[in-house]
Amino acid sequence: EADIYQTPRYLVIGTGKKITLECSQTMGHDKMYWYQQDPGMELHLIHYSYGVNSTEKGDLSSESTVSRIRTEHFPLTLESARPSHTSQYLCASSDPGQGDQETQYFGPGTRLLVL
Amino acid sequence: KNQVEQSPQSLIILEGKNCTLQCNYTVSPFSNLRWYKQDTGRGPVSLTIMTFSENTKSNGRYTATLDADTKQSSLHITASQLSDSASYICVVSDRGSTLGRLYFGRGTQLTVWP
Numbered sequence: 001e002a003d004i005y006q007t008p009r010y011l012v013i014g015t016g017k018k019i020t021l022e023c024s025q026t027m028g029h030d031k032m033y034w035y036q037q038d039p040g041m042e043l044h045l046i047h048y049s050y051g052v053n054s055t056e057k058g059d060l061s062s063e064s065t066v067s068r069i070r071t072e073h074f075p076l077t078l079e080s081a082r083p084s085h086t087s088q089y090l091c092a093s094s095d096p097g098q099g100d101q102e103t104q105y106f107g108p109g110t111r112l113l114v115l
Numbered sequence: 116k117n118q119v120e121q122s123p124q125s126l127i128i129l130e131g132k133n134c135t136l137q138c139n140y141t142v143s144p145f146s147n148l149r150w151y152k153q154d155t156g157r158g159p160v161s162l163t164i165m166t167f168s169e170n171t172k173s174n175g176r177y178t179a180t181l182d183a184d185t186k187q188s189s190l191h192i193t194a195s196q197l198s199d200s201a202s203y204i205c206v207v208s209d210r211g212s213t214l215g216r217l218y219f220g221r222g223t224q225l226t227v228w229p
Contacts, residue, residue, distance in 0.1 A: 042219040106158030
């Protein structure tokens with residue numbers, strides 16, 4: 001069982017609200033990621049981080065922002081939620097020291113519904 | 116264009132039967148290939164990871180194969196159980212560690228009936 005946590009697990013919110021999805025891991029992993037996943041579709045990378053004070057945009061254009069002030073914490077913020085943001089958001093972490101065996105450990109996800 | 120294609124899209128089998136899921140990829144250069152299991156409403160969990168030089172890897176009742184020449188992989192599930200009902204995702208990395216990009220398939224949705 002991976003030690004990576006996400007809160008909230010479910011969130012229903014109105015359009016225009018600011019939201020922050022929390023992600024934390026206790027494995028000391030340097031790399032962390034945020035993915036977006038719609039039903040029956042592949043995961044799309046929206047943000048990632050190589051370590052503290054490092055953040056990068058992923059492949060999928062996103063209006064969200066992230067921060068990495070502490071190794072274990074990688075929150076994702078939407079300044080103004082819209083119905084198009086309705087999706088499942090998955091956080092993951094990995095240890096680049098594993099080389100070819102580097103594996104991503106995923107959190108349980110946050111299901112977001114914007115009305 | 117780097118892609119990962121999985122088949123079938125969905126599969127229903129009876130408990131106790133075996134099944135094989137397929138993954139074809141065009142990712143280049145190739146670093147490694149992973150199979151993940153994703154239960155409904157949960158995050159994916161790694162089953163196996165194979166590098167270029169490995170052609171078979173087992174994890175309990177799960178056996179993954181890799182043919183790097185034809186760029187194909189399969190995941191074989193033996194003596195299926197109800198708890199095997201999940202989406203199985205193939206993920207290919209184009210190079211190792213820090214610089215690696217991951218390409219995700221859409222998954223095969225497996226349903227095991229009693």
